Amino acid sequence: MTPKRRVPVPWPAVASALYAAALLAHPLIPNTPGNLGSLVETFLPWSAVAILPLLAHALLRRSAPALFAVLLPTLAWLTLFGTTLTDKAEPGGDLTVVSHNVGADNPDPAATARALAATGAQIIAVQELSDATRDAFRRALPARYRHHTVQGGVGLWSTYRMTAAEPVDIMPWPRALRATLTTPKGPVTVYVAHLASVRVTPGSGFTTTARDTAADLLADAIDQDPSARTLVLGDFNGTTTDRGLSPLFHDTTSAHRAAGAGFGFTWPAAFPLTRIDHILTRGLRPTSATTLPTTGSDHLPVTASFTF
Template identity: 45%
Template sequence: MPVPIIVAALLLFHRAVPNASLLETFLPWLGVAIPILLVRAWFRSLRAVIIAVLPLMVWLGVFGERLLPASGGTHQLVAVQHNVSDENPDPAGTARTLVEPRPDFVGLEEVTPEALPAYTAAFGRDYPHVIVQGTVALWSRHPLTEARLLDIRPSTQGPDWNRALRAVAHTPHGDIAVYVAHLSSVRLGLGGFDSANRDESARKLAAAVATEPLDRVLLLGDLNSTVDDRVLDPVLERVHTAGGGFAFSWPVRMPVARIDHVMADGMAVVDVRTLPRTGSDHLPVVARLRL
């Protein structure tokens, strides 16, 4: 089978590939092969060129919307999401970067007890409402109530694995259920791509969000997966994110995937973009929200 047809088939039917989380994480990057295929085809025949155009058309059909500029328009809220890294050498400087777009909410993962005072001091009086559960935290301009730990712990982890929370934010626009979550990491080893813990965490997060009684939901998190990864399908049945832009957030040296997300229900995510580099191995992402 010609390579262009294989590339087009993977783009269109990646969900039919078993255990394809690795493929789906880097799915947009299949487009890198397309210029090479087109150049090779140009020196062969018209038929080869026509075949080589096929994956280009499919790629544009799948990802073309993300090339378009943000829709713009009004927005009422701003949210920032960042895995700050438990090895971050400059939590105060990181916090200053995160408040630059003047967000209403800041969701963080990998917050250590040692770094917590520095973050709290740097966020200052503009973010007086703080919730910390395990290694995840939420800072808010608006009052927070009903704060609780959200159990998305994989069965292989002990009771000290606490990486999600849920709270209700009381904003001038009404109450919003805010979730901050950090799904399990994936591992690439000799046995292949191990995502079992991540997938179990995702299912538990999806179950919690699906039963949320409030109409407006905001999810901030390092989900260790992209929106193209089928593991997030149950989550995306309730919440959604911006269609435009890639906003790759990881790894920081050469971002190739957006695994850090701002998602919402009852609100439109107008756009998502990255913020400047901090002391983390992730880039922060910021989103504007329209009610």
């Protein structure tokens, strides 16, 4: 009796199909245990790297079916991030802002302050201010930024008159502020925030509880704010794809998503892997957004321009 011929399982094709499905269904990845879903979503843009071995296998085998199978995850990735790669900036803008986690251990905060001011931005928001960094900023920034407020570790400097500056309670110690700026085209409310840090540990996984709670409190404050024009700037320790920060993004527009080019990764500055520093708006239209050159911080600064 002739034995039946075994048909080999097309593992590369199966892997490609499963990978494509996982990309499109990432919201279904459970967040317990260890906030796995949030962790995957934080680095989701880098999932394109997994396509490379599938493509290499198809090319080495000179297999047309394998090459066709690689199209599945490629198209899935492009569905998620294809528009991110295009340059959506346009010239002009009535208002330019800069936001930067300046780093508590910044060796030259005065140089950082001068670099931010050199952008010509009317608004400079900073996070992770130490006492020394705060004093250096006050001395180094030009006189045109005479309107300012510092609440704990976050600060706001502006060329426009500032009123109603106050802390926003998102953590047990000051990590957020709110202020109203009087611009030539009307008032703009500005929030500056530094959400709680996150860690990846073997025992606890991706620890985001404190950050997510702070994000919820900040989102509640913004939702209840009657201001017609609002900016939200800061280090959120999370990405726009991270479900843990979805309350912050559901009623605001990311300037980089709307008017940037590429992923605009901001951390770590030496080799950026993810974008955790953001500029959001409600009631203003972004015209451009980008990162700025490295300073003495482990974050890159971000900047954006808007029209009213």
